[in-house]
Amino acid sequence: MTTATRDMINSITEDIRQVLGIQGPIQNMDDVVYKLGGTIQDDFLCSDGTVSKEGRTFKIQVSPFQSQKRRRFTIAHELGHLFLHMGYLIDEELWDEQEDNIYHRSGSSEQEYQANEFAAAFLMPQDEYLKVMDENTINNRVDTLKIADYFNVSIEAASNRGKFLGYLRW
Numbered sequence: 001m002t003t004a005t006r007d008m009i010n011s012i013t014e015d016i017r018q019v020l021g022i023q024g025p026i027q028n029m030d031d032v033v034y035k036l037g038g039t040i041q042d043d044f045l046c047s048d049g050t051v052s053k054e055g056r057t058f059k060i061q062v063s064p065f066q067s068q069k070r071r072r073f074t075i076a077h078e079l080g081h082l083f084l085h086m087g088y089l090i091d092e093e094l095w096d097e098q099e100d101n102i103y104h105r106s107g108s109s110e111q112e113y114q115a116n117e118f119a120a121a122f123l124m125p126q127d128e129y130l131k132v133m134d135e136n137t138i139n140n141r142v143d144t145l146k147i148a149d150y151f152n153v154s155i156e157a158a159s160n161r162g163k164f165l166g167y168l169r170w
Contacts, residue, residue, distance in 0.1 A: 001110065001114060001117065006117055006164070009084065010125075012090075013118060013122040014125060017122065017125065020032065020035055020036075025128075025151050025152055026122075026152075029076060032079070033060055033075060036082075037057040038054075038057055038058040039057075039058075040062065041059060041060070042061075042063075043063065043064075044063070044065075047104070048062070048074050048077075049061060049074040050102050052101065052103070058082055058088060060078045067154075068152075069148075069152060069153055069154045069157075073123065073154070073157055076118065076119035076120075076123050078115070080116070080118025080119055080122070083118070084115065084118060085111055085115070086101065086103070103115075120164070121161075123151055124147075124153065124157075124158065129162065130165075132151070133147055136150075142162070142167075144158050144168075
């Protein structure tokens with residue numbers, strides 16, 4: 001993924017958070033989906049998650065066999081597909097073309113990387129991440145567990161976010 005694409009995705013997540021009035025860590029991802037007009041359904045048959053168009057709105061299906069942190073990231077990932085690849089509330093023409101498309105959280109395509117970037121940026125905005133990281137750094141040692149706890153994500157997600165932002169080393 002190019003730096004320009006990553007910057008664009010981060011900008012979109014900031015705009016969505018601002019429109020929804022989200023400040024600080026997101027407490028309930030289900031509430032975010034409902035505010036956007038969508039629904040969430042537990043689906044025992046899906047691997048992690050899917051998103052699909054339902055009339056003028058959307059439905060996210062998530063596997064009940066994942067941790068709460070993984071579920072939050074999965075929902076944010078599906079929102080990434082919704083905005084970036086389906087055009088929901090952004091590109092009406094693209095949205096109108098989505099009648100039979102179902103996006104799955106799987107694989108390693110460019111769209112999957114973009115949806116992961118969206119999820120990370122939506123759950124851990126860059127400015128807030130830097131602030132929390134600075135508060136949890138002692139002697140050049142970053143406590144990624146505290147960052148993960150603050151944003152209610154896995155240590156791996158918090159660590160990867162810091163690496164992609166250039167704050168932490170690979």
